[in-house]
Amino acid sequence: MDIFQAIIIAIIEGLTEYLPISSTAHMGFTAALMGMEETEFLKMFQVSIQFGAILSIVVLYWRKFFDFSNFNFYLKLGFAVIPALGLGYLLDDKIEAVLGNQIAISTVLVLGGVVLLFVDKWFKNPKINDEKEITFKKAIIIGFWQCLAMMPGTSRSAASIIGGMTQGLSRKAAAEFSFFLAVPTMLAVTVYSVFVKTWGKGTELEQKGYEMILASNETIITFIIGNVVAFVVALIAVKTFINVLTKYGFKFWGWYRIVIGILLLVYFNFYK
Structure with missing residues (x-):
């Protein structure tokens, strides 16, 4: 992976991480369409540049994240993230095995798009417009909904936003809590x-992520540039998404997923 490819992948990450269209799917498709070899470094890079996207949320909502008087906010996020941490650790190898299956991911992209076409009709009367109104029970339930995104192509953002709407949150409140939970x-x-996972397990190339990053000046620069680009692009994408979602709802994103998913199914079935 050269610097140009890293920048393209990072742009895709920043654009799609907080949209209900699956950043994992889009990075995987982009890498495949650019003819990139599916190396352990590429897999690790696609995960690690999420750090840049995380920082964009902290910067945009810095008053919320640094309001230490609102201890319940941190507790809610702590409880809500537990399901994903537990299941993610247990299913890590199975999740990684699916990452290279572009047909399966494209299919999930289409199915998720169909769901998004109807979300606005299913949840018409929200009762919660502010994070402070979210109970611990509701936060944990949203955390379990987030776990659906362990299937690549689902979208963590879509799963947690829909989970929030099932608990009576407005579209904007559900989206913002999804952003907070992402951190x-x-x-x-x-x-x-x-720092923990061993990549390339069982091969001669077994390495920790940080060992791959520190392997050369080129990989260090690639890692830094990837995070910086993901951060800047995510700053723009989050604000745009909130405005579009509040005004138009999910239908646009549903059709987007369906069209892109079908095109990718055709490509990977007949031309790849």
């Missing part, structure tokens, strides 16, 4: 992938 979730995933 501990993705931070844990990034730390695990860089």
Whole structure:
């Protein structure tokens, strides 16, 4: 992976991480369409640049994240992230095995798009418009909904936003809580992938993520640039998404997923 490819992947991450269209799917498709070899470094890079996207949320909502008087906010996120941490650790190998299956991911992209076409009709009368109104029980339930995104192509954002709407949250409140929940979730995933997980297990190339990053000046620069680009692009994408979602709902994103998913199914079935 060269610097140009890393920048393209990071742009895709920043654009799609907080949209209900699956950043994992889009990064995987982009890498495949660019003819990139599916190396362990590429897999790790796609996970680790989420750190840049995390920082964008902390910066945009810095008053919320640094309001230490609102201890319940941190507790809610702590309880809500537990399901994903537990199941993610247990299913890590199975999740990684699916990452290279573009047909399966494209199919999930289409099915998820069909669901999004009807979400606005299913949840018409929200009762909660602010994070402070979310109970611990509701936060944990949203955390379990987030776990649906362990199937690549589902979208963590879509799963947690829909989970929030099932609990009576408005579209905007559900989206913002999804953003907040992404911070501990993705931070844990990034730390695990860089410092804990052994990539290439069972091969001669067994390495920790940080060992791959520090292997050369080129990989260090690639890692830094990837996170910076993901951060900047995510800053723009989050604000745009909130405005579009509040005004138009999910239908646009549903049709987007369906069209892209079908095109990718055709490509990977007949031309790849």
